[in-house]
Amino acid sequence: MPSQSTARDLQGNQACALGAVAAGCRFYAGYPITPSSEIAETMSVEMPRAGGVFVQMEDEIASLGAVLGASMGGAKAMTATSGPGFSLKQEHIGYGAGAEIPCVIVNVMRGGPSTGLPTRPSQGDIMQSRWGTHGDHSVIVLAPASVPEIFSETIRAFALSERLRLPVIVLYDEVIGHLVETVEIPAPGTVEVADRKWATGAAESFQPYAVTDDLVPPMARPGDGYRTHTTGLTHLESGFPTQEPECVERITRRISGKLVHHRELIESYEAAGCEDAEIVVCAIGISARAARRAVNAARAQGIKAGLFRPITLWPFPESAFKSATASARTIIVAELNAGQLVLEIERLCGGARQVESIARVDGEPIEPAEIEAKIRELSSHG
Amino acid sequence: MENFEIRFGGSGGQGLQLSARLLADALIREGRKVARSQSYEPTSRGGLSRADLVVAAKRIDYPLITALDVLVLLDQLPVAVSMPLLRPGALVIADARRAGEIPEGDHDLHLLPLSESALALGNERATNIVALGVLAGLGEVCEHDTLETVIRDGVPPRFLDLNLRAFAKGVELGEAGGPGR
Known part of the structure; x- marks a missing residue:
């Protein structure tokens, strides 16, 4: 090896x-x-x-x-x-x-x-x-x-x-x-393998959906002797179903709360050239690769352009996006669909910034030149 | 050439993907960054097939081709779709027998007996390796020795002799520079 x-x-x-x-x-x-x-x-x-x-x-x-x-x-x-x-x-x-x-x-x-x-x-x-x-x-x-x-x-x-x-x-x-x-x-064995939180302690008091500080309940590992219950019905900490409004709300809020509580662990993004950018391009995947070249080309022409690329797409890295676009007048959203990510960006901008969409739906990837042309067009209109 | 874009275009089954993989391996051994993409039709043989490389000294931003510096044509099929992608002055290597009709333009055309040479060596399927030899012979894309090493490492033993002879023939054609335009 x-x-x-x-x-x-x-x-x-x-x-x-x-x-x-x-x-x-x-x-x-x-x-x-x-x-x-x-x-x-x-x-x-x-x-x-x-x-x-x-x-x-x-x-x-x-x-x-x-x-x-x-x-x-x-x-x-x-x-x-x-x-x-x-x-x-x-x-x-x-x-x-x-x-x-x-x-x-x-x-x-x-x-x-x-x-x-x-x-x-x-x-x-x-x-x-x-x-x-x-x-x-x-x-x-x-x-x-x-x-x-x-x-x-x-x-x-x-x-x-x-x-x-x-x-x-x-x-x-x-x-x-x-x-x-x-x-x-990486060499075999050098990648840190994450292990889930397994149940430890007394089996009698174990609850498969217990509320813990980090909102993640320990799971029963089969064979460890814990009694557990799993259902698609909305369930109590015990794992058994409930329709009690206050219980339903408590469970639902805990599950959605995990994403808020662990936001720093979850969120990942790339922001390049955004510090002084007037125009920020937001994209994922191949569209972000095209955007990177377009932004570099625009910079070479003296246009203050930047790239914001969510690596964690959902939950969208909201605060990072807001800081990265603080100086921006215009956001261009480039994507291979009729306009989906642009809806999230419009929501985050709340009308405070011009949001433009490049939405390609012909089965071909967006090319850098398309984005560069849009940046130039919006820049000269500034 | 340090940063460049190259396409191997032809008909499915001509070994275009293998040529691109071997060239990519050689370029990576020479320390370059390479992004390789491909497109082919849902048939095992025939139909437009192409293999593209984007080569850079450092990080590759956009990994797909936008303006070709080098175009290798083993069949007439990819000619029409590929010619508009040429950068002015681009190097075009075409098989005289199967891709003989290349439109006039601002490019450096080398119309060469690629498949004829492979046939003379006993197997038309070695045309792709003759083409790699031409690239080595012209000396603009990749070092001769690196390419020969990856062919030795990457080709099944029973076809090695044929491929090395095909490569040598291509080098000879490339060094002669071909008839040019």
Whole structure:
């Protein structure tokens, strides 16, 4: 085994699978779908090698069901899909959020709706990733923009999921998924593997949804002798259902409160050249790569432009965005859909800044020149 | 060239992705950053296929091609879609037999017997490696020795001899500079 890190040329989807292995994932269940299939393909090789389990399930719904079950059995577990399969998984994402079951769900976005454009890129699931399942629910969505970042964010997805006991979604577009870049793979055993908070202490007084200081209840590890109960019904600290209004509110607020309480741990972003920027471009994935070049080109022409890239897409890094855009007059939101992220940015700006949208829906990625032209246009109008 | 963009274009099954991977490996060994992307049609052979590399000395911001410095054409199929992407003065290497109709323009065209040379060596499928040899022979993209090393390391043993001969033939064509425009 190498004792040092090794540089490897990896496709984005391979990097995702290898990131999961490094993070300690030992159960994968999925149903292959373009453009995510290489994740399943790589996991089918890596899981048996690592002593884990790979299951090709009958469909996407069952895949996440198996992942939730494996997680409750104590394994770090993951599934991967694309937009149509992600829609099918939504009911189980809600179950995972409500029953607080750690798991990682990867969505490699393609053109939609429905079968759409299987091999073409899209960023059309920005809102589905946040609001796809029903009811108020807590979910974390990470949006890497390069192959090395897919590797590191998949590791972070497991850490957050295990630590905070909730489903974490890794969301990226087909371009990044199929791109090949060089990734520095840490030596085996050097990645810190996050372990979930297991129940300790007296079995008699154990409550599977106990309120703790960090709002994350310890879980019963199967075989440790704790009595536990899991249900999709809104439940008390004991795990059993309740409809008592004050109990329902207490439970609901605790679960959503986890994201607020651990905001610093969850939030991640890149802000480049924003300090004095008049125009800030906000984008994720391949659109953010185009935006970076456009912003650099604009800077070279003397235009004060900056880039804000949420790496944690949801919960959106609100305060970081507000500080990064403090001097900005205009925000340009570049995305591969008819206008989704722009809605969040308009909400955050509250009418105080001009918000412009570059929304591309022809199955092609946004090119740097498109963003650069928009920056120049808005700059000269200043 | 330190920072550049290159496309291998042709028809599915011509080994374009392999050429791009070998060149990328060689460039990375020379210390460059490389982003590789690809596009092909849902057929196992035939149909437009392309493999693109964005090469930089430092960090790559946008990983897809926007203006090509080098275009390698092994078939007529990708010609129409790729010509508008050429940077003025770009290097174009085309197979005289299968990509013989290249429009006039501000580019440095080398129309060479790539597939004919591979056929003469006994296997047309080595055309992609002849093309890599031409790149090494022209000497603008990558060092000869690095490319030869990655071919030795990256090609199945039973095809190594054929590929090394194809590479050497390409180098010879490249060093001769071809008939030019």
